[in-house]
Amino acid sequence: MKTIDDLQVAGRRVFVRADLNVPLDGTTITDDGRIRAVAPTIAKLVERGAKVIVASHLGRPKGAPDPAFSLAPAARRLGEILGQDVAFATDTVGESARSVTAGLADGQVAVLENLRFNAGETSKDDAERGAFADQLAALAELYVGDGFGAVHRKHASVYDLPRRLPHAAGDLIATEVGVLKKLTEDVKRPYVVALGGAKVSDKLAVIDQLIEKADRILVGGGMAYTFLKAKGHEVGISLLQEDQVPACLEYLARAEKRGVEFVLPVDVLVSAEFPDLKTKAPAHPDIVAADAIPADKEGLDIGPKTRELYAAKLADAGTVFWNGPMGVFEHPDYAGGTKAVAQALLDSDAFTVVGGGDSAAAVRLLGFDENAFGHISTGGGASLEYLEGKTLPGLAALED
Ligand SMILES: Nc1ncnc2c1ncn2[C@@H]1O[C@H](COP(=O)(O)OP(=O)(O)OP(=O)(O)O)[C@@H](O)[C@H]1O
């Protein structure tokens, strides 16, 4: 892959595909890790006299403008981190984007509005995506791919746009790929993978491949309930991917055959209601055995016995990859499982990689020192798919 050093950027309009998909509470950014992670690339381009156009998605809006998913707060924060004014275009390829980007002087930065306000960004139709990529290409002369968290998406700004402009990988992508590559080559064993989070359908398939590579797989978060269901337990109103139950059964059987330890929660915290993440009002959850979840309740964190069990399974690890919080860590009553796993990682001598926007945010928000972990990746799904050995559209496009 070419790097920024291979591009002549001075005086030219450079499109930087970043991942500024940060957690928000209204318009307040609760964790700016992903913005800080890409800022050095942008600062380097600024220093070299480029006119920098930054673009990203935020959340999953439905292909039309939705103020709840505006990138304006991220643009403001980027300006604070860079210590310079950052212009903001109120659309992505419209009048505002054209005039803001045309008005950039050398060393100035503009952020475009959320790419996913346009249906073409995520379209499965090549022509529709291509047409949107053409509009994006018209704004710039060069392309730098640095949105590692989104490289597993075959989206217009990730996959089609680099085919239309001279391109290179940014420094964040180079670092991320360097660390993750090590995990595909020589891992110190036991290699333990801990999976949680809410993007269950996205990430279940990854287990298919991990069974071939890991020695132990610990499952928590929203991911756990489809497995508990597969084992014949009722899961009440917990997050469930019913259509994946047969696949989970197959994973469990294959893991057993290959001697991979597959560890599921033995107890969970449940409640009849999802907690209020704004007021953080006490949720008073119950602790129940994983095979005794009441029909009207949902599992929102791993329980105390599971925390102990997972800590023991992490203690002797040589390498750990962790993606996805163990519970709804945004509420203090459901943060205990995620905290326990983070602490167990720090207590072990393992090389630890934590991947994912929310997983990385959880580690920081719960007060852990991010530098104490081997590597904190900005990509959750992206790093999992990389470890799976898949060709990632956003990396393949940069390699061409
Ligand atoms: N049992 C649960 N039920 C519902 N949501 C849960 C549960 N456990 C964790 N979550 C939620 O999972 C979310 C994070 O999941 P996600 O899969 O997006 O992880 P991630 O680290 O951000 O990875 P990525 O970068 O791929 O998005 C958090 O907002 C958390 O509240």
Ligand SMILES: O=C(O)[C@H](O)COP(=O)(O)O
């Ligand atoms: O949070 C992430 O994993 C990335 O920003 C990608 O977001 P997506 O899963 O909505 O494509």
